[in-house]
Amino acid sequence: MVTERDFLLPPWSVEELEACFFVSDATGQKLAYVYFEDDPGRRTAAKLLTKDEAHRIAVRIENLRAHPSALLALGEESESTV
Numbered sequence: 001m002v003t004e005r006d007f008l009l010p011p012w013s014v015e016e017l018e019a020c021f022f023v024s025d026a027t028g029q030k031l032a033y034v035y036f037e038d039d040p041g042r043r044t045a046a047k048l049l050t051k052d053e054a055h056r057i058a059v060r061i062e063n064l065r066a067h068p069s070a071l072l073a074l075g076e077e078s079e080s081t082v
Contacts, residue, residue, distance in 0.1 A: 012065045014058045021058035025065075034058045 012025050020035040036054035037043035043050065049057070 010065065012062045014055070014062050016055075021054050023058055023061045032058070032061050034061070 010026060012023055012031070014021055014023055019037065020033050022030050022034070023032045024030050034054040034057045035048055036051045037046060037048040038051060042048075
């Protein structure tokens with residue numbers, strides 16, 4: 001069983017798939033997917049990010065691990081919208 005403590009353990013990592021980056025925690029659990037599109041026409045039609053934009057966002061998510069209070073605040077926001 002994964003505990004909250006395990007969730008915050010390093011390393012979190014960013015990896016690239018064909019059309020997205022994903023952030024995973026130390027246990028391999030995928031925490032976020034950030035999608036992108038290389039083709040400008042398709043990107044505009046689908047309102048997707050460029051590869052560089054998606055990578056920057058994924059790296060920022062990865063860096064949240066170093067700021068547990070920010071993660072807790074995000075969790076509180078999502079609970080209040082349910």
